[in-house]
Amino acid sequence: MIYTLTLNPALDYVVEVADFTEGSINRTKNELKYPGGKGINVSRVLKRLGVSSTALGFTGGFTGDYIENVLKQENIDTDFVRVNGDTRINVKIRGGKETEINGASPSISEDDIRSLESRLALLDNEDQLVVAGSLPSMLPPDTYKRLMIRLKEKGIRVYLDTSGEALTKALEASPYFVKPNHLELAELYDVSISSVEEAVQYGKKLLDDFDISHAVISMAGEGAVYLHGDEAYQAKPPERPAVNSVGAGDSLVAGFIAKHLLSNNPDEVLAFAVSAGSATAFSETFCTKEEVVQINKEIKTAVLNE
Ligand SMILES: Nc1ncnc2c1ncn2[C@@H]1O[C@H](COP(=O)(O)OP(=O)(O)OP(=O)(O)O)[C@@H](O)[C@H]1O
Ligand SMILES: O=P(O)(O)OC[C@@]1(O)O[C@H](CO)[C@@H](O)[C@@H]1O
Structure with a gap:
């Protein structure tokens, strides 16, 4: 079974504003609400691709109820730990440029963490876990690392997609798969990455430094590169205007998993993910x-091996 873990889910509230003007009253042209948070997005896209998963994490209050109800309607199994406060609301403004205002997590108690650990303790080596999104700010940055070490000991494959210090620490637990975007990879090594060649160079370093099997470095409109052992692959999407970048990275992760379950062909897996x-x-x-x-x-693909 595939599980996704979202410790900081959100109700995503997407508002389209014709001409967003700071400091004045803006009226919306269009509004969307949906369950959010990176692991939850992976579960929703997996479902669309015909793969079942169970969503785990913390939910609370009316926003938490909303998330659970929508997932239920979509026939996605959930086993969330209920926390005291309301799950956050993340506001995404579409008006020329995309602006995002991501809320803060409700408080997570020691008991909540223990409840989560007992749910994760039920996973066995046939299971795979997607760990994605930010950590609630009151949790220590090595939270993912601690959880992942125990899962790894049981032979559970972990797919990781997070950023900042949570990523730096979690890498030390050697996930099976990791998906930084090129900016997150650059931040990790304190360099700048603007070409496919640089993404391959630092992507390979990432595999070596942290003993990781698979890494995909996503590069927005440029597509992505995929590193596995000594091999490197690139996939480039067609050029078309992007209307929404929210969840594109999560969709890539879901596409990767859905194809990787069926195929050992890296070229094919990357093309489907992109x-x-x-x-x-x-x-x-x-x-x-x-x-x-x-x-x-x-999709245009290329093998980048020497
Ligand atoms: N402008 C675009 N045109 C075509 N494809 C895109 C574009 N932006 C994103 N994508 C697709 O989505 C994938 C992930 O995008 P990106 O590298 O922006 O990841 P991300 O930063 O994790 O995304 P996000 O956090 O916005 O979900 C890319 O590899 C590409 O396949
Ligand atoms: O604040 P985080 O956890 O880093 O990101 C949360 C978030 O922006 O990521 C998803 C898109 O990838 C959205 O559904 C959600 O609002």
């Missing part, structure tokens, strides 16, 4: 399977 990411970037919300399959036909 197709899922780009299909989301090209649509209002998340990609559908039909859109992913369609874009997959237009």
